[in-house]
Amino acid sequence: MLNLDISKVIAVWGKAPLKVNPYQCLPLRYPKSSCRLCVENCPTTAIEIKEDSISVIDDKCTGCGICYNLCPTGVFEMTNFTADAFVEYPQDFKEKMIYVECFKVPHKYSLPQSLRLPCLAYITPSLLLKLISKGAGEIMIRDAGICEACESRCGDRIAKDTISKTQELLKDIGLKQKVSVIIEGISINNLDYEGNRLKDYKDDPELSRREIFSMFKKETKRGIGGLINKEKPLNIKGKKRLKKVLAKEREEILNALKEVIADKTGDEAQHLYGNNPMFSSVNIADGCNMCQLCCFFCPTDALTVEDTEKGQGILFKTATCIGCKLCIEVCPKDVLTLKEKEFLFYDIINQSNTTLVWFDKNVCEYCGRVFTKTTYDNLCDICLKEKEI
Numbered sequence: 001m002l003n004l005d006i007s008k009v010i011a012v013w014g015k016a017p018l019k020v021n022p023y024q025c026l027p028l029r030y031p032k033s034s035c036r037l038c039v040e041n042c043p044t045t046a047i048e049i050k051e052d053s054i055s056v057i058d059d060k061c062t063g064c065g066i067c068y069n070l071c072p073t074g075v076f077e078m079t080n081f082t083a084d085a086f087v088e089y090p091q092d093f094k095e096k097m098i099y100v101e102c103f104k105v106p107h108k109y110s111l112p113q114s115l116r117l118p119c120l121a122y123i124t125p126s127l128l129l130k131l132i133s134k135g136a137g138e139i140m141i142r143d144a145g146i147c148e149a150c151e152s153r154c155g156d157r158i159a160k161d162t163i164s165k166t167q168e169l170l171k172d173i174g175l176k177q178k179v180s181v182i183i184e185g186i187s188i189n190n191l192d193y194e195g196n197r198l199k200d201y202k203d204d205p206e207l208s209r210r211e212i213f214s215m216f217k218k219e220t221k222r223g224i225g226g227l228i229n230k231e232k233p234l235n236i237k238g239k240k241r242l243k244k245v246l247a248k249e250r251e252e253i254l255n256a257l258k259e260v261i262a263d264k265t266g267d268e269a270q271h272l273y274g275n276n277p278m279f280s281s282v283n284i285a286d287g288c289n290m291c292q293l294c295c296f297f298c299p300t301d302a303l304t305v306e307d308t309e310k311g312q313g314i315l316f317k318t319a320t321c322i323g324c325k326l327c328i329e330v331c332p333k334d335v336l337t338l339k340e341k342e343f344l345f346y347d348i349i350n351q352s353n354t355t356l357v358w359f360d361k362n363v364c365e366y367c368g369r370v371f372t373k374t375t376y377d378n379l380c381d382i383c384l385k386e387k388e389i
């Protein structure tokens with residue numbers, strides 16, 4: 001399989017193989033957000049988050065994909081890799097054992113018919129679910145024991161965490177497929193370097209020059225397009241345009257779940273329960289004053305306001321909650337909590353809503369204004385404040 005790393009081709013421009021979507025960055029949506037997953041886990045400290053912008057230092061970025069894997073809101077997209085192309089490469093692997101390894105493994109030490117990607121950190125739950133939906137019988141992720149010698153350093157750790165969460169999900173669904181890690185090491189003495197970095201063996205030696213040139217053209221167009229179509233860094237004025245965007249990874253997880261659960265019918269499909277850290281649950285305790293800040297800052301549509309003639313409420317959608325905890329951080333009353341909770345897969349694939357809190361609408365007995373009643377008083381907030389004064 002040919003996976004050209006377009007970042008090597010356009011290195012003279014100083015561009016990393018990343019597209020950055022700043023409007024999806026939590027600290028830029030809300031400055032007090034504690035999320036720094038990308039900064040804290042980047043092995044080369046290539047990511048910087050400032051008050052009004054997020055940027056990648058091109059000369060430092062190795063294209064390892066760790067930020068891409070960990071970011072809950074999908075700020076980062078890799079321009080040198082697509083999951084769809086990766087899973088479509090095998091013509092037929094139904095019921096077969098699939099091996100996955102990284103580009104750093106030299107071809108002469110590669111496992112037969114293995115699928116290769118830039119780094120093990122590129123392995124996401126949706127990628128594994130896609131392989132299973134295509135019919136893979138078992139997926140074996142190869143740990144070649146070379147991550148410590150690589151500039152990315154922790155691709156194996158990121159992959160193992162992904163595998164653990166995905167395996168739990170498969171168990172809940174009742175699928176027989178397994179995803180695991182095999183330890184088949186390579187001596188560091190047998191590795192090649194390009195400068196201070198391990199060499200990438202990404203080109204398939206069996207491809208003809210014509211096939212390589214054709215693939216090169218496609219990858220170049222896709223890579224450059226990803227670099228050009230960047231959004232401007234979010235600034236204070238951009239606060240008016242807080243977008244509700246579901247990360248591509250979560251979209252693909254939901255689509256893949258629909259496919260793998262498609263064979264289950266009737267009561268089995270409607271009573272299939274799960275409990276997985278990928279799907280969290282929000283709870284609102286007493287004390288909510290319906291300020292709606294949690295809904296306003298939520299990066300997806302997991303928290304929304306329902307407004308009717310009878311009252312107002314806050315709805316929650318487990319399927320699109322990414323567990324970012326921003327709702328907890330913005331709540332002025334400190335009444336929101338996030339926890340793992342048993343859920344129905346039927347509700348996940350249908351993206352069902354549940355009502356977290358509800359307040360009836362009343363007419364203020366003093367001024368006649370219609371308001372959402374959050375206390376036992378029959379006075380609106382304005383009249384209550386005047387009464388206190």
